[in-house]
Amino acid sequence: xxxxxxxxxxxxxxxxxxxxxxxxxxxxxxxxxxxxxxxxxxxxxxxxxxxxxxxxxxxxxxxxxxxxxxxxxxxxxxxxxxxxxxxxxxxxxxxxxxxxxxxxxxxxxxxxxxxxxxxxxxxxxxxxxxxxxxxxxxxxxxxxxxxxxxxxxxxxxxxxxxxxxxxxxxxxxxxxxxxxxxxxxxxxxxxxxxxxxxxxxxxxxxxxxxxxxxxxxxxxxxxxxxxxxxxxxxxxxxxxxxxxxxxxxxxxxxxxxxxxxxxxxxxxxxxxxxxxxxxxxxxxxxxxxxxxxxxxxxxxxxxxxxxxxxxxxxxxxxxxxxxxxxxxxxxxxxxxxxxxx
Amino acid sequence: xxxxxxxxxxxxxxxxxxxxxxxxxxxxxxxxxxxxxxxxxxxxxxxxxxxxxxxxxxxxxxxxxxxxxxxxxxxxxxxxxxxxxxxxxxxxxxxxxxxxxxxxxxxxxxxxxxxxxxxxxxxxxxxxxxxxxxxxxxxxxxxxxxxxxxxxxxxxxxxxxxxxxxxxxxxxxxxxxxxxxxxxxxxxxxxxxxxxxxxxxxxxxxxxxxxxxxxxxxxxxxxxxxxxxxxxxxxxxxxxxxxxxxxxxxxxxxxxxxxxxxxxxxxxxxxxxxxxxxxxxxxxxxxxxxxxxxxxxxxxxxxxxxxxxxxxxxxxxxxxxxxxxxxxxxxxxxxxxxxxxxxxxxxxxxxxxxxxxxxxxxxxxxxxxx
Numbered sequence: 001x002x003x004x005x006x007x008x009x010x011x012x013x014x015x016x017x018x019x020x021x022x023x024x025x026x027x028x029x030x031x032x033x034x035x036x037x038x039x040x041x042x043x044x045x046x047x048x049x050x051x052x053x054x055x056x057x058x059x060x061x062x063x064x065x066x067x068x069x070x071x072x073x074x075x076x077x078x079x080x081x082x083x084x085x086x087x088x089x090x091x092x093x094x095x096x097x098x099x100x101x102x103x104x105x106x107x108x109x110x111x112x113x114x115x116x117x118x119x120x121x122x123x124x125x126x127x128x129x130x131x132x133x134x135x136x137x138x139x140x141x142x143x144x145x146x147x148x149x150x151x152x153x154x155x156x157x158x159x160x161x162x163x164x165x166x167x168x169x170x171x172x173x174x175x176x177x178x179x180x181x182x183x184x185x186x187x188x189x190x191x192x193x194x195x196x197x198x199x200x201x202x203x204x205x206x207x208x209x210x211x212x213x214x215x216x217x218x219x220x221x222x223x224x225x226x227x228x229x230x231x232x233x234x235x236x237x238x239x240x241x242x243x244x245x246x247x248x249x250x251x252x253x254x255x256x257x258x259x260x261x262x263x264x265x266x267x268x269x270x271x272x273x274x275x276x277x278x279x280x281x282x283x284x285x286x287x288x289x290x291x292x293x294x295x296x297x298x299x300x301x302x303x304x305x306x307x308x309x310x311x312x313x314x315x316x317x318x319x320x321x322x323x324x325x326x327x328x329x330x331x332x333x334x335x336x337x338x339x340x341x
Numbered sequence: 342x343x344x345x346x347x348x349x350x351x352x353x354x355x356x357x358x359x360x361x362x363x364x365x366x367x368x369x370x371x372x373x374x375x376x377x378x379x380x381x382x383x384x385x386x387x388x389x390x391x392x393x394x395x396x397x398x399x400x401x402x403x404x405x406x407x408x409x410x411x412x413x414x415x416x417x418x419x420x421x422x423x424x425x426x427x428x429x430x431x432x433x434x435x436x437x438x439x440x441x442x443x444x445x446x447x448x449x450x451x452x453x454x455x456x457x458x459x460x461x462x463x464x465x466x467x468x469x470x471x472x473x474x475x476x477x478x479x480x481x482x483x484x485x486x487x488x489x490x491x492x493x494x495x496x497x498x499x500x501x502x503x504x505x506x507x508x509x510x511x512x513x514x515x516x517x518x519x520x521x522x523x524x525x526x527x528x529x530x531x532x533x534x535x536x537x538x539x540x541x542x543x544x545x546x547x548x549x550x551x552x553x554x555x556x557x558x559x560x561x562x563x564x565x566x567x568x569x570x571x572x573x574x575x576x577x578x579x580x581x582x583x584x585x586x587x588x589x590x591x592x593x594x595x596x597x598x599x600x601x602x603x604x605x606x607x608x609x610x611x612x613x614x615x616x617x618x619x620x621x622x623x624x625x626x627x628x629x630x631x632x633x634x635x636x637x638x639x640x641x642x643x644x645x646x647x648x649x650x651x652x653x654x655x656x657x658x659x660x661x662x663x664x665x666x667x668x669x670x671x672x673x674x675x676x677x678x679x680x681x682x683x684x685x686x687x688x689x690x691x692x693x694x695x696x697x698x699x700x701x702x703x704x705x706x707x708x709x710x711x
Binding site for chain 2: 230232233235236238239240241242243246251254255
């Protein structure tokens with residue numbers, strides 16, 4: 001609900017007033033409808049946009065002043081809390097960056113160094129070469145991107161089928177999909193590994209990718225979202241000459257782009273951060289992924305914490321980049337939705 | 342921009358959902374170029390009927406023809422009908438232009454021709470300046486026009502409209518009503534229009550099909566339906582305020598036939614009397630429109646037939662609407678002119694029937710007619 005252009009000093013006609021998150025105008029008021037920032041004119045204090053008769057505006061000015069002061073105070077308190085939370089979240093990341101630029105001895109120093117005056121950039125390339133990070137990163141990219149694309153495609157298609165198509169055992173199959181979400185990976189890991197070995201896929205990319213081509217979470221997520229697309233749009237598309245495929249690709253997917261982006265991010269992160277499964281279905285560097293590489297980095301550079309920190313940052317970098325790229329889509333996802341009449 | 346318009350015919354069409362009938366034995370013939378209104382209360386099946394014609398539902402029984410062709414097994418897209426939805430069903434992520442040309446794209450109309458058609462339709466509906474906008478940036482009336490444009494642009498054989506005006510405010514609704522009638526005259530296209538609003542039905546339709554309980558009750562011109570409702574439901578549903586309907590006993594005394602109601606009785610016209618005598622009907626529903634009842638204060642010397650007490654007097658523009666509680670229970674609405682302004686809530690009054698009287702069989706609700 002970010003519509004700065006609609007702000008006109010008072011809050012007449014602002015948004016839909018339904019109590020979303022208001023980030024416009026600097027006050028950052030959260031929640032309650034009809035609080036907004038900027039100058040509240042007496043003519044619109046009732047919040048309905050109808051205004052009040054001119055004779056009553058005088059007596060309201062004093063009230064408006066008091067309200068303003070109170071609002072500044074509440075907003076100030078909010079900022080302090082939010083800033084505190086930001087420090088708690090941001091500090092470990094900051095300290096990782098700092099440590100990756102220090103020498104091992106500086107890291108061990110007490111009190112800790114909080115700002116690298118002479119940053120050592122060489123750690124990044126050292127981590128890369130000493131622990132084969134380049135190779136692991138490449139492998140991780142191959143595995144993660146393929147899993148992400150496959151999960152999006154299969155989840156969108158299955159979600160659509162469950163939402164729009166009628167076929168025998170639809171409910172049962174959907175239940176089965178949901179049930180996969182309830183079983184922890186640890187419970188299936190041994191039989192899955194045996195299957196992989198039996199298929200002759202040990203130490204290969206298919207072993208890392210194939211078990212994750214579909215996702216119960218994704219199917220559930222998209223089915224629910226697609227069911228929220230107004231039925232009239234489907235009917236209109238049918239009359240406009242479009243079948244299921246075009247309805248999916250031209251209407252349903254574009255309408256749910258923010259959700260798909262969010263799911264892509266989720267799929268990417270879970271695939272990228274996998275550790276246990278790649279560890280047990282591979283034993284050679286040629287197909288191993290970056291998280292295993294990280295563990296190895298720890299072994300080869302026990303006394304070089306700086307290398308571990310640098311390597312950690314390198315392994316986390318793709319996720320950061322992805323977050324930045326998808327950020328707009330994700331934020332838009334909060335306010336997007338199909339149009340009602 | 343003349344389009345070929347087609348007749349739409351339903352022959353004994355029924356539709357059940359899990360053994361619950363939604364439409365029963367519907368037979369209806371819509372002439373090419375006709376504006377047919379399907380009128381009925383909520384849940385009567387009128388929208389289902391429209392969806393059956395569109396192909397969005399399949400009939401359980403019966404035959405549907407569009408332009409003479411049986412379309413029971415034809416996909417919606419191949420029926421060549423366009424539909425305007427109550428919610429407008431505009432694609433929110435597309436601009437107005439994309440929305441309007443969407444049905445043309447599926448038919449692989451070349452781009453140049455597509456642009457020409459879109460601009461022609463946009464021009465006729467005053468949408469030229471809005472072509473670059475998204476639906477969320479439009480007002481209700483503008484969205485409505487875009488929905489119409491999307492339907493018109495491909496020149497369908499028939500238009501199906503499902504309560505297209507019900508999301509608009511009152512003023513806009515009146516304007517759009519006029520615009521739709523104008524559009525119909527200009528395009529000469531068959532329109533099947535679903536509404537629960539009898540004002541829309543009577544002002545727009547060439548003919549009206551009144552639907553209740555999944556059955557078509559009556560098909561006729563607005564005048565037909567207003568003047569000669571075939572049963573008590575139609576009589577009570579069409580007309581604002583609704584027709585007064587009172588159950589009365591038939592009493593034969595010599596040559597005269599009286600309808601008696603809680604002690605009061607009034608003589609029935611001779612032709613109706615003959616009919617009642619012949620059919621041996623013992624109890625009837627007497628229907629009288631509010632403007633066909635005259636009202637006088639009890640203390641004025643009158644020939645009132647029914648005694649009543651005034652419960653409410655409303656001033657409705659040119660008339661006073663007086664709602665009276667009859668002595669024997671039940672309410673009667675009277676539309677009186679300004680000379681009755683001395684009548685106030687709580688007054689005792691006498692009512693007499695001065696205009697047309699409609700009689701319905703109390704058991705079946707069917708109209709009794711000589």
